[in-house]
Amino acid sequence: MLSRLKKIMTFFTFLVLLPLALFALYTWASLSWVYSSGERAGYVQKLSQKGWICKTYEGELILVSMPGTQAEKFAFTVRDASVAKKINTTVGERVRLIYEEHKGVPTTCFGETSFYVKDVELLDPTKASD
Numbered sequence: 001m002l003s004r005l006k007k008i009m010t011f012f013t014f015l016v017l018l019p020l021a022l023f024a025l026y027t028w029a030s031l032s033w034v035y036s037s038g039e040r041a042g043y044v045q046k047l048s049q050k051g052w053i054c055k056t057y058e059g060e061l062i063l064v065s066m067p068g069t070q071a072e073k074f075a076f077t078v079r080d081a082s083v084a085k086k087i088n089t090t091v092g093e094r095v096r097l098i099y100e101e102h103k104g105v106p107t108t109c110f111g112e113t114s115f116y117v118k119d120v121e122l123l124d125p126t127k128a129s130d
Contacts, residue, residue: 027106035103035114040074041096041123047078047087054109057084059117061097077111080118087120094123 040061047059057078062071076099078084087095098119105114 023106026104027110030102030104030106031110033102034100036101037099038101039096039098040076041094042071042074043094044087044091045073047084047091049084050112051109056111057081057087058112059087061095074115075113076115076117077113078117079111083117083119087117090120090122096121096123 040063042061042063045060045062047057049055050058059076059078061074061076063074064071074097076097078087087097097117098121099115099117101114102116103114105111
C-alpha cells in the first residue's frame with residue numbers, strides 16, 4: 001500500500017514539475033535569444049516604473065522624422081535600473097536608444113513590450129552643456 005502511494009505521489013509530482021520546468025526553460029530561451037536589435041532616435045516622453053511584483057521601467061520615445069509630420073511613438077521596456085537612471089537624466093534631450101527585441105516572452109512580468117532597451121546615448125551633447 002505504501003509503495004503504491006509513493007508511486008502516485010511521484011506521478012503527481014512529475015505531472016506538476018514537468019510543466020513548470022518546461023515553462024521556465026521556454027521563458028529563459030525567449031529572454032536569452034534576440035529576435036532583432038537596433039536603434040531608435042527621438043525624445044523620451046515618459047519613463048515610469050510599473051508592476052505589482054516584477055518591477056520594470058516602461059517608456060515612450062517620440063520619433064520625429066520631419067518637421068510638420070505626425071510624430072510616431074515607440075514603446076519600450078527597461079529592465080536595468082542603471083539604464084533607466086541614465087534615460088531619466090536625458091529626458092527632454094534628443095537621444096538614441098539601443099534595444100533588443102525578444103519575441104514570445106510569456107508574461108508581462110518581464111516587461112509590457114518586446115523591446116528591451118540596453119543603453120542610451122545623448123545625440124546633441126553640445127546643447128546639454130550650454
